[in-house]
Amino acid sequence: MKIAVIGLGFVGLTLSSVLASKGITTVGIDLDKEKCSKIAKGTPTFFELDLKKTLKKALKKNLLITDKLSSINNCDFIFITVGTPQKKNGEIDLSFIKTVVRSVGKIILKNKKKPIVLIKSTVTPGTMKNVILPILEKNSKKKAGKDFGLISNPEFLQESKAIQDTIKPHVVVLGGYKTKFMKKTEKFFSRFNPNVPIIITNHQTAEMIKYANNSFLTTKISFINQIANICQAIPNTNIDDIAAAIGLDPRIGNMFLNAGPGYGGSCLSKDMNALINFSDNVGINPTLLNAVEKINQEQIQNIISLMEKTLGNLMNKQITILGTAFKPNTDDVRDSVSIALIKKLMKKKVKIVVYDPKAIKNTKNIFGEKIVYAKSVTDALDKSHCAIIMVYWKQFDSLNNNSIKYMNKKFIIDCRRVLAKKVLDAEYHAIGLGQKI
Numbered sequence: 001m002k003i004a005v006i007g008l009g010f011v012g013l014t015l016s017s018v019l020a021s022k023g024i025t026t027v028g029i030d031l032d033k034e035k036c037s038k039i040a041k042g043t044p045t046f047f048e049l050d051l052k053k054t055l056k057k058a059l060k061k062n063l064l065i066t067d068k069l070s071s072i073n074n075c076d077f078i079f080i081t082v083g084t085p086q087k088k089n090g091e092i093d094l095s096f097i098k099t100v101v102r103s104v105g106k107i108i109l110k111n112k113k114k115p116i117v118l119i120k121s122t123v124t125p126g127t128m129k130n131v132i133l134p135i136l137e138k139n140s141k142k143k144a145g146k147d148f149g150l151i152s153n154p155e156f157l158q159e160s161k162a163i164q165d166t167i168k169p170h171v172v173v174l175g176g177y178k179t180k181f182m183k184k185t186e187k188f189f190s191r192f193n194p195n196v197p198i199i200i201t202n203h204q205t206a207e208m209i210k211y212a213n214n215s216f217l218t219t220k221i222s223f224i225n226q227i228a229n230i231c232q233a234i235p236n237t238n239i240d241d242i243a244a245a246i247g248l249d250p251r252i253g254n255m256f257l258n259a260g261p262g263y264g265g266s267c268l269s270k271d272m273n274a275l276i277n278f279s280d281n282v283g284i285n286p287t288l289l290n291a292v293e294k295i296n297q298e299q300i301q302n303i304i305s306l307m308e309k310t311l312g313n314l315m316n317k318q319i320t321i322l323g324t325a326f327k328p329n330t331d332d333v334r335d336s337v338s339i340a341l342i343k344k345l346m347k348k349k350v351k352i353v354v355y356d357p358k359a360i361k362n363t364k365n366i367f368g369e370k371i372v373y374a375k376s377v378t379d380a381l382d383k384s385h386c387a388i389i390m391v392y393w394k395q396f397d398s399l400n401n402n403s404i405k406y407m408n409k410k411f412i413i414d415c416r417r418v419l420a421k422k423v424l425d426a427e428y429h430a431i432g433l434g435q436k437i
């Protein structure tokens with residue numbers, strides 16, 4: 001068996017590394033030559049737990065990395081994992097996927113084998129039927145379901161747990177017609193991901209499952225953030241105790257109840273905007289989804305308002321941002337809340353100093369020399385008027401009175417309640433904690 005993975009980003013590189021490390025002959029394809037050459041040498045282009053190790057194992061076994069799309073020839077399965085970013089109006093941008101599918105179609109035209117094309121990229125409902133299938137059939141001059149398989153296979157991996165999630169996802173969703181191709185795909189996944197439930201449905205439902213999944217997660221986050229904000233107005237309340245208690249109710253579950261500065265990352269915001277835009281276009285007013293997004297936007301504004309309440313005009317004040325990645329254990333800053341906060345603060349002419357154990361390089365790619373990059377937490381706090389803990393990196397646990405002693409004003413906003421149990425000689429505010437009295 002031979003498998004191709006097109007698009008070596010977070011999803012594609014993880015998938016191709018895991019496939020090949022399990023001994024399956026795999027070809028990973030990306031149009032970015034520089035990216036391909038780094039990966040081929042065993043260097044992932046982003047930080048992800050265990051990825052380097054898995055990639056090295058894969059390269060020793062059966063992984064070929066190339067920028068030549070023609071390498072999909074004679075593959076049994078072709079996974080498409082290119083990006084589906086959002087346009088300025090929130091709508092999904094399908095340009096990458098359209099380009100790939102056009103080229104894949106032209107290659108299938110000359111292919112004697114009957115490959116199965118699986119779309120892992122997140123696409124809005126109807127995209128397979130109305131966009132991908134017609135492009136593939138036109139360019140291959142062949143029929144889906146007869147001459148090649150076409151299956152929606154949305155991805156649910158979480159960055160920072162990508163390898164683990166690829167080996168054992170919570171579910172495998174396969175959308176498409178019940179053909180011999182579907183049977184072959186089901187058999188493949190039952191071996192690749194043993195004991196994982198497989199849901200077989202049609203294309204549109206598979207596409208919608210991904211959006212339902214992500215919008216439910218964002219709803220949980222905005223819910224707990226709203227409760228956290230209410231808690232801040234009730235002396236001595238503690239959002240973590242509340243989350244722990246309600247999380248024990250099996251109808252609620254304990255995940256995604258961690259109050260903070262709002263959700264970010266490459267998927268949640270983009271998928272929410274795509275779903276809101278899609279709902280509007282099909283004549284459904286997405287009241288709840290709009291509220292979830294509004295609460296999320298307001299979380300950043302709440303942080304700024306708190307700073308202004310204590311510091312007055314923020315112009316020329318030095319503000320320290322601890323954590324710029326969109327979550328711990330990743331260097332990904334795409335749509336990170338910290339990045340959005342920095343952009344807002346820059347408009348107020350604030351002097352910004354940032355520290356992140358992994359994401360400084362990616363942060364520099366956005367802000368260049370416009371902000372200051374500290375080498376340690378203590379350096380970052382030096383002469384600062386306010387420190388904001390945005391991301392829970394384990395090393396922030398060790399912050400204490402000694403670390404903050406050179407702050408210009410000892411003022412801390414702790415979005416992750418890392419320091420909640422410490423006695424600090426500082427004005428301390430935490431999301432979701434009522435003031436101690």
Ligand SMILES: NC(=O)c1ccc[n+]([C@@H]2O[C@H](COP(=O)([O-])OP(=O)(O)OC[C@H]3O[C@@H](n4cnc5c(N)ncnc54)[C@H](O)[C@@H]3O)[C@@H](O)[C@H]2O)c1
Pocket residue numbers: 006007008009010011012029030031032035081082083084096099100120121122123155156157158159266267
């Ligand atoms: N990142 C995640 O955690 C995650 C989780 C679930 C689903 N998804 C979805 O999976 C898809 C991929 O996400 P990602 O984060 O891996 O994206 P990414 O932007 O990190 O990677 C996409 C890759 O595709 C490559 N590419 C673009 N056009 C190409 C072409 N014509 N031929 C070959 N390669 C091409 C790019 O160079 C890039 O390396 C998106 O639809 C995303 O919404 C992502």
